[in-house]
Amino acid sequence: MEHQHLALVVDDEPQMLDIVTFALETQAFSHVSAKDAVTAWQLFRARHFDLVVLDVMLPQSSGLSLCRRIREVSDVPVLLLTAKSGVQDRIAGLEAGADDYVTKPFHPRELALRAEAIVRRSAPTPESSELVHGPLRISQEKATVHGRYLHLSALELRLLRRLASAHGQPVSFRDLLLSGWQIDEGPGGREMLKTALYRVRKALHGEGLPRAIRAVRGVGYELGGPGG
CATH class of the missing domain: 1.10.10.10 (Winged helix-like DNA-binding domain superfamily/Winged helix DNA-binding domain)
Structure with missing residues (x-):
């Protein structure tokens, strides 16, 4: 049976959570969601995830701070959601350890394909040589x-x-x-x-x-x- 990837989706806007989870479901992801960084961190520490989809703007603690915290303990792929499209904003995300980013507003299909792509690229290939x-x-x-x-x-x-x-x-x-x-x-x-x-x-x-x-x-x- 093929492994179903599990994503942690973190966004404080209910409508955005619905859009992201719908997009992930089109690529056969299962998902767990959180509306703030504290809850997201607790979930992340309790389970194994194949992907984290993380909004930059979160209550209590920013998405970038949570990304840095995740990166201290894991190399799980992180896909950032951001309303800012400037080069410096993208660089800030990379400096925090993100693998990719999607700028709001986005088409659900774009997010789904980017999510599938970074998980696929991060998956080990048994025949690949060291x-x-x-x-x-x-x-x-x-x-x-x-x-x-x-x-x-x-x-x-x-x-x-x-x-x-x-x-x-x-x-x-x-x-x-x-x-x-x-x-x-x-x-x-x-x-x-x-x-x-x-x-x-x-x-x-x-x-x-x-x-x-x-x-x-x-x-x-x-x-x-x-x-x-």
Whole structure:
């Protein structure tokens, strides 16, 4: 029997909850909902979820704060809902650890497809080989340095894996954007990429690889020598 994905939907507007849950049901998601960050956190800690759909504007505590809290303990895909479409707003979401975002108002079909896509991209593929780059080992499920687990989101892991698959050669901005978000270059795309890779660099720096990811001017990024 095929596994039915379970989503945690967090929004304080009843009408928006109805729209989001309806959209998810079209992709065969089951769901649990919460109207505030406190309740959402309690639910998240009590059950295993395959996806979190999270409104940025919540009572008591912001969606970004909850996203950061989730990211401290889990790499579950997080899809943000936001009424703000500016580049800096999207970057703030990525800095909080989100994998993708949908700007309100949106068509339910768009949300459903984005939700299905990020869950699919984050799912491990048994036949995929592990990539080895010096002390760095990267599978579709996790990355380790000298056997120590790197705490990365599903998005960040995809970007690191794409860099490692190039075996030290530069990977273009466009290629990385397609690997991370399945989007071509557009307004703010490179800034989004820079923000996401900053988080990967920070994780690698904490394990003694401060210069593992290098920018290649006018081209993209590359994974440096095995010694970092």
